[in-house]
Amino acid sequence: MPAEDGIGSVPLRSEEDIVASRQKVRVLTQQLKFSLVDQTKMITAASELARNTVVHGGGGAMRWELLDDGLRRGLRLHFVDQGGGIADVKLALTDGWSTGAGMGLGLPGSKRLVHEFEIWSAPGQGTQVSITRWK
Amino acid sequence: MYRIPILQMADTLLVTIQVDMQDQMALALQDDLANKISSSGAKGVLIDISALEIVDSFVGRMLAGISGISRILDATTVVVGMQPAVAITLVELGLSLAGVRTALNVERGLELLAQGRRENALAR
Numbered sequence: 001m002p003a004e005d006g007i008g009s010v011p012l013r014s015e016e017d018i019v020a021s022r023q024k025v026r027v028l029t030q031q032l033k034f035s036l037v038d039q040t041k042m043i044t045a046a047s048e049l050a051r052n053t054v055v056h057g058g059g060g061a062m063r064w065e066l067l068d069d070g071l072r073r074g075l076r077l078h079f080v081d082q083g084g085g086i087a088d089v090k091l092a093l094t095d096g097w098s099t100g101a102g103m104g105l106g107l108p109g110s111k112r113l114v115h116e117f118e119i120w121s122a123p124g125q126g127t128q129v130s131i132t133r134w135k
Numbered sequence: 136m137y138r139i140p141i142l143q144m145a146d147t148l149l150v151t152i153q154v155d156m157q158d159q160m161a162l163a164l165q166d167d168l169a170n171k172i173s174s175s176g177a178k179g180v181l182i183d184i185s186a187l188e189i190v191d192s193f194v195g196r197m198l199a200g201i202s203g204i205s206r207i208l209d210a211t212t213v214v215v216g217m218q219p220a221v222a223i224t225l226v227e228l229g230l231s232l233a234g235v236r237t238a239l240n241v242e243r244g245l246e247l248l249a250q251g252r253r254e255n256a257l258a259r
Binding site for chain 2: 015016018019022023026036037039040041043044047048051095105106108109110112113
């Protein structure tokens with residue numbers, strides 16, 4: 001597969017974009033032949049993070065990469081926004097912590113649904129969350 | 136915006152969610168059901184989610200919200216048909232839907248509602 005086919009990006013500016021990002025992740029996980037449970041976990045994690053990008057980050061994008069480390073294939077998603085950022089990332093990863101009307105499951109919950117989880121954020125400089133799931 | 140239709144069969148409201156819902160659509164369904172329970176005096180609400188490929192925390196919160204609202208309005212909500220992969224994912228996400236009554240399929244959900252009505256009738 002040519003490398004340029006292994007990456008891409010979808011905008012996250014509206015609720016419609018959250019739905020479209022879920023559909024994109026479904027297509028990608030099916031392409032990688034993830035099991036149904038693994039597809040569902042990755043799509044659910046993406047849905048939580050896409051909503052964070054739209055609602056808390058003021059919009060941004062989801063970039064995706066198909067991975068192949070020689071032994072296994074995987075999918076990495078980056079959720080990027082230029083919003084207000086998170087002052088205390090450690091606190092934001094605690095179950096039940098929430099700034100909005102949610103239940104505070106978005107970050108800690110999606111972390112449990114994937115194999116690798118990285119978050120970078122600084123007040124005033126936006127947030128990037130990267131998640132990876134291997135087949 | 137497309138609104139999810141609510142069907143009425145005797146004193147039961149039936150909702151089948153067949154589209155990947157936008158957040159506003161889920162909130163509108165919660166409002167519509169609250170109004171419909173109140174205007175119709177329905178005693179049961181059956182929500183079939185068998186066509187839903189994922190339930191994230193937003194939809195989970197909507198289902199819990201409808202359950203709570205219907206209870207206060209003297210009706211019982213039963214969520215039916217959740218796919219196994221969705222159940223596995225929801226629990227790992229940290230959402231156990233405590234307080235939401237569930238049944239495996241529509242038939243069992245209707246039985247559960249009928250059973251609740253019989254028990255209520257006996258208690259009176």
